[in-house]
Amino acid sequence: MKILAFETSCDDTSVAIFEDNNLIAMDTASQIKIHLATWWVVPEVAAREHANAIFQVLDNVLEKSSIWLNEIDYIWVTITPWLLPSLLTWTTVASSISQVLNIPIIPINHIQAHIFSNFLERQENEINFPLACLTVSWWHNEIYLMNDMWNTMKLWQTWDDAGWEVFDKVAKMMWLWYPGWPIISKLALEYKENWWTSIDLFPRVWLVKRDFEFSFSGLKSSVKREVDKRILEKWELSLDDKRQISFEFENAITEVLAWKLVNAAIQNNLKTVMLAGWVSANTKLRDEIDRLSKKHNLKFVYPKKLVYCMDNAAMIWILTYYKIKYNQFEQKIWVVKM
Numbered sequence: 001m002k003i004l005a006f007e008t009s010c011d012d013t014s015v016a017i018f019e020d021n022n023l024i025a026m027d028t029a030s031q032i033k034i035h036l037a038t039w040w041v042v043p044e045v046a047a048r049e050h051a052n053a054i055f056q057v058l059d060n061v062l063e064k065s066s067i068w069l070n071e072i073d074y075i076w077v078t079i080t081p082w083l084l085p086s087l088l089t090w091t092t093v094a095s096s097i098s099q100v101l102n103i104p105i106i107p108i109n110h111i112q113a114h115i116f117s118n119f120l121e122r123q124e125n126e127i128n129f130p131l132a133c134l135t136v137s138w139w140h141n142e143i144y145l146m147n148d149m150w151n152t153m154k155l156w157q158t159w160d161d162a163g164w165e166v167f168d169k170v171a172k173m174m175w176l177w178y179p180g181w182p183i184i185s186k187l188a189l190e191y192k193e194n195w196w197t198s199i200d201l202f203p204r205v206w207l208v209k210r211d212f213e214f215s216f217s218g219l220k221s222s223v224k225r226e227v228d229k230r231i232l233e234k235w236e237l238s239l240d241d242k243r244q245i246s247f248e249f250e251n252a253i254t255e256v257l258a259w260k261l262v263n264a265a266i267q268n269n270l271k272t273v274m275l276a277g278w279v280s281a282n283t284k285l286r287d288e289i290d291r292l293s294k295k296h297n298l299k300f301v302y303p304k305k306l307v308y309c310m311d312n313a314a315m316i317w318i319l320t321y322y323k324i325k326y327n328q329f330e331q332k333i334w335v336v337k338m
Contacts, residue, residue, distance in 0.1 A: 003073065004097075005077075005320060013054060026312070074320070075103055077105060112152075113319045130146060132144070133273075143156045156213040219249070
């Protein structure tokens, strides 16, 4: 069985071809340099870049795999949630291929695919259910209770800004690179190498009365006040200022994320915690969850490779593989209706 997988929910144009449970070829076109001008993904700009890259990426994958389009058995494509203009670009192409070659389309949920990225390069029995899963990406920040692969319930979510979103906005405040978390993590590490203690410059927002839900808008505002204060005092934000602010901010946000995930597992008598989404590549967040997990005798699972944390067609495929294996896919369609 040959499967063509598309992932274009935000700003990465990713296509892969799989035969049964083997990856034949994958290619991904990044838009990071395009969005540096705005320090943010503008949906219409992202959609235009997808349209510019779409056929080249598809051609690259077909050439690498030596497979013709008419040999494909299924098309699997992300249809929700995320940026509608980006999704429409690929669903239009997928629908056209589907109708011309009579190949059925199976729709995929983006967040579910991120969760299943943890199964890439792992045996199925390496992940023990039930578990608590934290997803941290651009506009979503949730904790899920997973009794098994298909029995998933959202327990808590963010009330406002999500983790990745706050990293990006804090980076923009300090005129740093986009996306925000890699450069903030780099500066934070540079600060930690010289100063080993945190002064808790920014608040930890626990929302005790709301259990394990998240809110990071207050943390974002606190960082903005600190940045503005230092600029007013010194007429600039020095590299040392950026390092300290990055260090203190990263500590504040990762402590909350890690604590809430681990305590959600403890409260529900679970023995495993899982991390998924773009920010699952953040070393500080992984280290904090790992520390708390070991303290409470929990197993901690996160994607095997950094590329699997990002939006990629491989996570679409692994979800596809298990959906076929357990007959969990939705009704086949030939035109995607958004």
